Amino acid sequence: MFAAAHHISLRQLYKLFHQQGLTVAGWIRQRRLEDCRDALADPAQRSRPAHVIARRYGFTSYAHFSRLFTARYGHSPSDYRRTMSTEAAAGAERAGGSADTAVHGSS
Template sequence: QAHIRARLADPDLSPMSVARFHKVSLRYLQKIFHERGTSPARWIRDERLARCRSELNDPGLDHLSIALIGERSGFHEASHFSRLFRDRYGVSPREYRKRRESVELFG
């Protein structure tokens, strides 16, 4: 998991690249993650989304565009990032940031 977290921005990060790095088969890697109730691909995606959510929550990063925040976590297509973020958190990245800013102003 530390290996994955350190490479979230790498667009080539995949379950296969993780398995290769650790010199295990893809099937074995999938088995390890399955025992924890997930898959390597899902875990990578969820970690990327969590990092983006954290960065969107950070007022110190408001100077970064939403697309750049997505890119910093390995989402190199803004529309794909936005769709995955909305599916996971129920709002678009833009709306998520806007709500945080509203709370800061009026909270």
């Protein structure tokens, strides 16, 4: 799909990624992990379980997702979410606003 969208062959696509020290699959996995990290930090998604967020971004096994997330960010998904919630609340208290304001800014 990526190759066709950019009018190059699969071989050229893989070569371009290889030149950057990446694989196509690794790059896609990294993007999906970043999307999950952003969703876990989003106060608007606080009620959505981490396994639902992982599945939304293509991780069918929560255990696999959790291992990848922990390896990449140094925290389990639930610890990361808890840390982000605590930091947002502390930032809001310092700013005199709510936790949502600290993360997303004022409206």
